[in-house]
Amino acid sequence: MSASQRKETFGGIYTALVTPMHEDGSIDYDSLVRLTTHQIDQGVKGFYVGGSTGEGFLLTGEERQRVLETVVGAAAGRAVVLAHIGCIGTMDSIALAKHAERQGVDAISAVVPFYYKLSPREIQGHYEAIMASVAAPMIVYHFPGATGVSLSLDFYEGLSRNPQCIGIKFTSLNLFEMQQIRARCGEDFLVFNGHDEVYASGALAGADGAIGSTFNMMPGLFVGMHRLLSEDGWKSGRTVQAMQAEANRVIAHMVGYDVIPYEKYMLYLQGVVRTPTARQPLRRFTAEERSRLEAFYESSETLRAARQR
Numbered sequence: 001m002s003a004s005q006r007k008e009t010f011g012g013i014y015t016a017l018v019t020p021m022h023e024d025g026s027i028d029y030d031s032l033v034r035l036t037t038h039q040i041d042q043g044v045k046g047f048y049v050g051g052s053t054g055e056g057f058l059l060t061g062e063e064r065q066r067v068l069e070t071v072v073g074a075a076a077g078r079a080v081v082l083a084h085i086g087c088i089g090t091m092d093s094i095a096l097a098k099h100a101e102r103q104g105v106d107a108i109s110a111v112v113p114f115y116y117k118l119s120p121r122e123i124q125g126h127y128e129a130i131m132a133s134v135a136a137p138m139i140v141y142h143f144p145g146a147t148g149v150s151l152s153l154d155f156y157e158g159l160s161r162n163p164q165c166i167g168i169k170f171t172s173l174n175l176f177e178m179q180q181i182r183a184r185c186g187e188d189f190l191v192f193n194g195h196d197e198v199y200a201s202g203a204l205a206g207a208d209g210a211i212g213s214t215f216n217m218m219p220g221l222f223v224g225m226h227r228l229l230s231e232d233g234w235k236s237g238r239t240v241q242a243m244q245a246e247a248n249r250v251i252a253h254m255v256g257y258d259v260i261p262y263e264k265y266m267l268y269l270q271g272v273v274r275t276p277t278a279r280q281p282l283r284r285f286t287a288e289e290r291s292r293l294e295a296f297y298e299s300s301e302t303l304r305a306a307r308q309r
Helices: 003-010 029-041 061-075 090-102 120-133 153-160 175-185 196-204 219-254 259-269 287-299 301-305
Strands: 012-016 046-049 080-084 107-111 138-142 165-170 190-193 209-212
Touching (some): 003 165, 012 080, 029 061, 061 080, 061 090, 090 107, 090 120, 107 120, 120 138, 120 153, 138 153, 153 165, 153 175, 165 175, 175 196, 190 196, 196 209, 196 219, 209 219, 219 301, 259 287
Parallel strands (some): 046 080, 080 107, 107 138, 138 165, 165 190, 190 209
16 A cells, blocks of 8 residues: 555544443443444544543453444444554453454554553564554554653654554654654654644644544544645644634643543533443542533533534
8 A cells, every 4th residue: 555545545533432331330332333423424534442532441351342343333334443452461452453353443553551661672572463463554552641651763663664553643742753753654654643632733743634532522623624734734724723722722621620521521411422421430520510511511612513413
């Protein structure tokens, strides 16, 4: 696949899907189907399934598999599916990677193994073992703020030499580092912006698309930004700047709470999911907090525009 074909196939806006749950913390698969369909109707390119936003590390292996199966079935070939199969253990990651490949996903992705203080050589061995176990393309998940693991440009350049490693989900505010990864790894190496609050800047710095958490509750805004930037580039700067500012108004409000419960609550208000439940130890909001969230929702045209119709 040429660089242009790869960008055409994978470039765009991907929602890092939340995992809807019932009041008791079990997974609400019906709401997951509704969320998937709703997002496709809003114009997203595809989905990142089982990542941080999806509470992947709070789910059992069996739940992660069934969530992926549900999204693949609901998407029915209408969207690109990227399966996050990352675990801190290589064997567990391989098992999820093999399952994902059987579901026909377009690519797999894995966060850097964390908790244990591993050397770059051990981390590279982890990725190479996963890739050797399947034929699916790999997108590395770079999230030093969550994993505590920062790797060098040399590491990513070396990993990109494996033709199966096609890109990176870059969740960091260091856009200089993002640009340097692209420069070192080549134009056919995909770069996905991972921090929604700097999407416009990341796109203008060369990101091929974005994988975002807040796309769950305001997908149309980011799809619109991507479309303008793809068509007009820098000419659309002022308009996109205003759209990013509107997204950041919501994000700035969100960071005063807890990200995943907040997004689920907004999806609940939009009528997309049946309950706003997140799995413990993630918390639930008090009555006073819910009242404030509801007032903010009513004040936000962006959030109300994404409600289920």
